[in-house]
Amino acid sequence: MRKQEITIYDVAREAKVSMATVSRVVNGNTNVRKDTRDRVMKVINRLHYQPNAVAQGLASKRTTTVGLIVPDLTNLYFAELSKGIDDIALLYKYNIIITSIENRLMREDQAIQGLLNKQVDGVIYMSDSLPEEAVEAFKRTDTPVVLAGTKDNHLEFPSVAIDYQKADTEALNLMYNDGKRNLALVLDNPETVVNTENRIPAYQQFMKEHKLGKGHIYSNIKDHSDGYNLYSQLQKDGVDGVIVTSDVSAVGILTSAIDAGKNVPKDIEIITANATQIASIVRPALTAIRQPLYDIGAVAMRMLTKLMNNEKVDEMQIELPYELLKKQSTSNN
Numbered sequence: 001m002r003k004q005e006i007t008i009y010d011v012a013r014e015a016k017v018s019m020a021t022v023s024r025v026v027n028g029n030t031n032v033r034k035d036t037r038d039r040v041m042k043v044i045n046r047l048h049y050q051p052n053a054v055a056q057g058l059a060s061k062r063t064t065t066v067g068l069i070v071p072d073l074t075n076l077y078f079a080e081l082s083k084g085i086d087d088i089a090l091l092y093k094y095n096i097i098i099t100s101i102e103n104r105l106m107r108e109d110q111a112i113q114g115l116l117n118k119q120v121d122g123v124i125y126m127s128d129s130l131p132e133e134a135v136e137a138f139k140r141t142d143t144p145v146v147l148a149g150t151k152d153n154h155l156e157f158p159s160v161a162i163d164y165q166k167a168d169t170e171a172l173n174l175m176y177n178d179g180k181r182n183l184a185l186v187l188d189n190p191e192t193v194v195n196t197e198n199r200i201p202a203y204q205q206f207m208k209e210h211k212l213g214k215g216h217i218y219s220n221i222k223d224h225s226d227g228y229n230l231y232s233q234l235q236k237d238g239v240d241g242v243i244v245t246s247d248v249s250a251v252g253i254l255t256s257a258i259d260a261g262k263n264v265p266k267d268i269e270i271i272t273a274n275a276t277q278i279a280s281i282v283r284p285a286l287t288a289i290r291q292p293l294y295d296i297g298a299v300a301m302r303m304l305t306k307l308m309n310n311e312k313v314d315e316m317q318i319e320l321p322y323e324l325l326k327k328q329s330t331s332n333n
Contacts (some may be wrong), residue, residue, distance in 0.1 A: 006049045015043040020250045067093045067115030071127040073100050076276035078126055081149050083298025085124055092305050112137040122304045124148050144307035148300035153197045159311040160300040164198035167289045170324050171243050171271045172206045176332045180241030180269055188246040190219040227252020241269040247278040250286055270329040282326030292320050
């Protein structure tokens with residue numbers, strides 16, 4: 001019999017016990033006689049039986065499986081977050097099921113319900129957006145949920161992130177001290193929680209405090225071509241310093257400026273909000289807000305393991321330290 005064909009029925013038949021007894025042995029139930037347990041384990045080892053996690057969950061109410069919701073599998077930002085999650089999941093012997101909601105082909109509530117239908121023990125939500133349908137889906141379940149790389153300013157769900165307002169204010173201040181006065185904010189998605197409740201208010205407050213006018217906020221700039229095409233508008237608006245929420249969009253702006261014969265950072269300074277590898281390999285290298293992405297993922301997963309096991313969690317809203325990496329796209333480096 002091939003390994004992949006072995007089922008709980010085969011083990012029960014060979015050990016001459018019921019399938020319920022095999023299930024109790026597999027799930028560590030102590031209500032099984034020692035000689036029976038030994039006989040079942042001997043058959044399990046001989047047949048190389050591998051219990052299915054979901055099948056185990058039917059009896060134990062646990063699957064040792066965590067659902068991970070990712071908006072874009074190709075984005076290095078989420079890839080680095082996922083690495084921290086995966087390492088801690090491996091350490092605590094949890095399996096991961098990944099669901100992508102890339103390009104909104106699947107609504108958040110559908111993705112969440114799909115994971116819950118697989119009987120996952122917990123969910124890590126990595127999108128920087130927290131739409132109402134996701135909030136309502138989370139409220140309808142008793143399954144623990146942790147937000148990674150985004151914030152819940154209403155404090156309804158546990159989260160691990162950075163202080164986005166403080167980080168953006170520091171970036172704006174860097175360009176201001178370099179003599180830049182026509183500062184802009186370039187957003188990939190203006191509707192995300194991080195942008196609407198953190199970045200936009202921080203930008204508007206900075207512009208107001210420094211008497212720089214209303215400034216310029218550009219939205220839906222999501223990839224290299226968007227950034228490249230935006231630069232002509234930045235020129236028309238006289239922008240001389242910009243924070244960009246997407247690395248690839250920031251590279252697009254950088255490339256377009258260079259192609260137009262402009263000097264970066266003399267003519268325009270560029271700061272990206274995500275210090276992934278892209279920011280460091282382009283030339284000139286981009287000044288960036290370095291989020292501890294691996295640590296955010298790792299801490300989020302550790303928090304989830306505690307919630308899934310009803311352990312005490314000392315802090316439900318965790319902010320990790322960030323760093324403003326000064327590179328060649330700003331003068332003050």
